[in-house]
Amino acid sequence: MLRYLPFLLVLALWIYAFIDCLNTPEEEVRGLPKVVWVIIILLFGEVLVGPVAWLVAGRPRRVPAGGAAAAEQQPRARRTEWVAPDDNPEFLKSLKDETARNEEKLLKDWEADLRRREDELKRRESGEEPQPPQD
Numbered sequence: 001m002l003r004y005l006p007f008l009l010v011l012a013l014w015i016y017a018f019i020d021c022l023n024t025p026e027e028e029v030r031g032l033p034k035v036v037w038v039i040i041i042l043l044f045g046e047v048l049v050g051p052v053a054w055l056v057a058g059r060p061r062r063v064p065a066g067g068a069a070a071a072e073q074q075p076r077a078r079r080t081e082w083v084a085p086d087d088n089p090e091f092l093k094s095l096k097d098e099t100a101r102n103e104e105k106l107l108k109d110w111e112a113d114l115r116r117r118e119d120e121l122k123r124r125e126s127g128e129e130p131q132p133p134q135d
Helices: 002-023 034-043 049-058 068-073 089-126
Strands: none
Touching (some): 002 049
16 A cells, blocks of 8 residues: 555645646736646646646745735736636626516417408408418
8 A cells, every 4th residue: 555655645746737727717827828837737747847847936825814004015917716607796797687688589470370360360251261371
């Protein structure tokens, strides 16, 4: 079991660096573009050069604990938190608007079909020849 430990540690560090790089916003990445960091981590993951380079040189600097004054001095891009669709009021409003539009269109289609049928029925009762639909 102990002979697998170094391999597992390298694998864990590689996976951590890879996922951390993917989850870091592009504007917070230091040094190189994010795509280049991903390639470096993938290519040099086995020898730990890629993951260690990411953690040392590419990863964004975090504000130290208790450093609220330092955080105010360094403007950083604010990370927006992910919100589930059923908790997102904008998404729910868009669904409601889309549903209302669909219902309105369906109602107009039903009304047009009803008018067409009424006209057809009136023509039959008056003895006129039925005309083909004009769709």
